[in-house]
Amino acid sequence: MGNWADLTTGKRIKHLRGSDLTQQGLADASGLSLALVQKAEQDRGELSVGSLLKLASALKTDVAVILGQQAPRRGMSQDIRAALRQLSDAVHESALGEWEGIDDPSTVEELSAARDRAWDAYWASDTVMVSGYAAKVLMEGQVRYVSATGREREQVGAILASTYRVAASCSNGFGQRDLALSALTSAKHLAKGADDPVMTALLESTLSWIYLRGANLPRAVTVAERAALAIEPSFSSGSRSQLLAYGRLMISAAVAASRREDEATADDYISQAHAAAARLGRDEKLYGTNFGPTAAKTEAVGIHVALKNYGRALQLASQPDMKQLPQSMSKVARNRYKLDVALAQCAAGLHDRAADTLIEVGLDAPEWVKHQALPGVIGRRLAKVSTARVRRIGDVIGVPLIA
Template identity: 30%
Template sequence: MTQQLTIGERVAWYRHRRGISQEVLAGLVVRTPDWLGKVENNRIQLDRLSVIRSLAHALDVSIGDLIGEPTLLEWSNESGRRTVPALREALMDYRQLTPLLSAPADGEPPTLANLRSDVSEVWDAYQGSRFGFATRQLPLILSDALLAVRTCTGQERDEANALLALTYQGAAMVLGKLGESELAWMAADRGLAAAQQSGNNVIVGSLFRSVTHCLLSTGRYETAVQLVSDAAGFLETGLGAASPSYLSVYGTLFLTGAMAAARAEDRATAQTYLREAESAATRLGADANHMWTAFGPTNVAIHKVATAGELGDFQIASELGPQVDTSGLPTERRVRHDLEVARALTARNRTDEALAVVLEAEQMAPEQVRHHYMSRELVLGWVRGTRGRPSRSVADLAERLRVV
């Protein structure tokens, strides 16, 4: 119902539904009625999640309600015509939760080699921003992974649990990109349980990251910061002889924590976490993609830009962002950085440059740009802020993103 509204317009929509005045809502978020009026009329852009969270809390709605998530996953040749609902059914199938209620499986269980290949394929699709393909494959892989856990024994069962954990994590990451935060949480929670059964601390650390992402998506920023601190304490004992995968998972956890701290407006902790990540990246020595983390010095630089944006330091973000060479990173990371740069440029009234960045990102990953709240909000802001008709490029982009 509110897909074609800006965040500010959604604030007004929910405020009217709650039957409260601008004066009351402004007081609840410690702002002036004049500020809120400008927000609702698109004269002030809500470009910081910390502010959006405070409004969502005051209105008793989710952050997703205000940023317009989830969004409909478009059908494509890769997605087929059974997308998020099919994955939801797989996650909510009670027979998948315990062998006590499951009928004997038909056919042979998958080999671990085949399952490993399938899990790798869906993670590669995620990093390639092919969310439709990943969503289509995940229910099948999840079924195979659960069967493997039930039929394997000994060390093979440990590996099956690790692959099950990574399957759940892949589901959590994809669902997070689509704005399905509750389903993502369900997947991450089950993934962490499977990871603990695997006895592999690299897998456990990887799932800690997904749980942190889920906390971020629901606005639980302080809890996410605490989780990163606790998880890092758990992983520290293995740092002495850490493998590249271990270092990558450890460092990426701090990058996620830095974002959580920035959204909680905890500048000191954000900087501390960035330094910890940078130390791990220096020890790793170069950009890599162990455990699909895309971790290394470049990803640290990307997060310095992103945290600056979350803290409202748009001048810093607009200056640093274009200088980061992301060409060696997976598509998902490159496009996410581009959206951060576009946000910072827009905040500095450099709209033409921001539009060019978003258009380039769309060329690389149309699904990701379509489903990220930031790109939709940027384009809506450009449309609403134009006197008369928007430019053909902006109008066409708005139509492709289904926001007009």
């Protein structure tokens, strides 16, 4: 087969499809037309992010594999594979009650602090640290949970639910859908016991993202809509935690709608997110989730990019308060936003600026960027201007962008 990165995208799709699945079978499994699948395998035209997500889901692989940014079954570094294995063990063993040998579990305060560190590590794109802290909380927290009563049991249950959620988020980011769903199942069970509607709403936001990454876009929208309706606050008297959860769910629904190219619905949802953010007045964080004016604005840019409203996206990105993002914005959120901006710059013919933005992202989050779809999409578009430059960019950031 040769070097995976040296193959064209069409040849990679054909190889992943194999001889057991026909082109019509791939079209049926992905929900795409046979003509589009044929064009994709012949490297004719450009695949949208939505089409790439659907193909990856049907082929049971990751978008980064289709684009050649990582090879099948060996794209992750040894450290990342070990971290995900540790995370998987902790998710399953803690839920099954396999925690022998833990005689003196951490206190509620210590578990809460470790949970917060796991979320901080997640937003810093440090998978090894996420796994280490999450494994500690899940194993020790379950030991404390089964013997706790009253208020302490509610507190530990909420800590565990939030930690299972960060495990689900981390797993989903690497395309480990089954592990993400397992973690989220445990989280939802615990959230019910804690009687915390805000936590429950945020879990639904994560579930919507899992469906989005799996290209089940109608389900992604429905899950976010349902959860938002359940927690919809009064904008005059709703609590800040309700506003945060509602705003985040509106963003989830808007993102999924934009991937379906449903502009009217996406606009409606993002306007609701802006309203919730305006009511909050500042960026806030709860249970590892960030929301506020910054999130609403940066996500709006990405939504307009998905809708191919590139001029509108760049107009939003050029506003004074968007040129200097707040220090509180996480590495993951910041770089995801920059990839959206780079794609818009590329579409607008601002190729030098798009290349510079892509390099910024690759240098800031080298491991994270390997598992994202947009670098390959941007690279292919830049290659129409200069393949040599794109290869240099790929060398600099450590991600092959074109064959």
